[in-house]
Amino acid sequence: MFSVDTELIKPVLVLEDDPVVQDRMYSILVQFGYVKEDITFVQTIKGAIEQYSILVAKLVLVDLGLPDGNGIDFISYIREDLQDSEIPIMVVSAWNSAEVILKALSAGATGYVLKERDDFELIFAIRSLLRGGVIIDPFIANQILKNVHAEDVVKPEAQSCQLETNLSARELEILNLVAVGNSSREISEQLNISKFTVDCHIKNIYHKLSVNSRTKAINMAKTIGLIS
Structure with a gap:
């Protein structure tokens, strides 16, 4: 068991749709002394x-890319609708866009950690949160500093799209077609390219947006202003 030198904050609510990440977070929380009944x-x-x-x-861990929207909406619900300013809320996400990060922090997140970090780093982050x-x-801190230093040169929206996602013109075109409900086959017919090529572009879009589904790609693109 990992000692945090403080009383555990519970119950814990974890908003995460990936079963693999759920198992990882459960394993980490158990190391602090949490039991199954403490975690939902x-x-x-x-x-x-x-x-x-x-x-x-009493403690919330939040992912951002979710089947029914963005985790920032849940943070806003806690801070604005419920007017709860005390509960610690940590975002654990793969999204590293400076604009998205700033939105999460502005909405009231107490912290923001990337999923790519190893278990020790996540343990350290949760320990600090509990204290x-x-x-x-x-x-993320570095990304925010870059964003601040570049504000006089590049508009935040343009910076987010160009520096964080680096979508090509073709990828952006396909993303817009995906957003209005077109299948890969329909996109291939409209653009006169093979379905295989469309699927490759979509995989590249997923990678650049740090998502794993069309719904998440659309939500992310809307959040950072790539599409309306």
């Missing part, structure tokens, strides 16, 4: 809103 996992924002009130959650600290992943 939900996969959607709707489910999180329902469980939050039932549990009277009342504000956690900002070093990479």
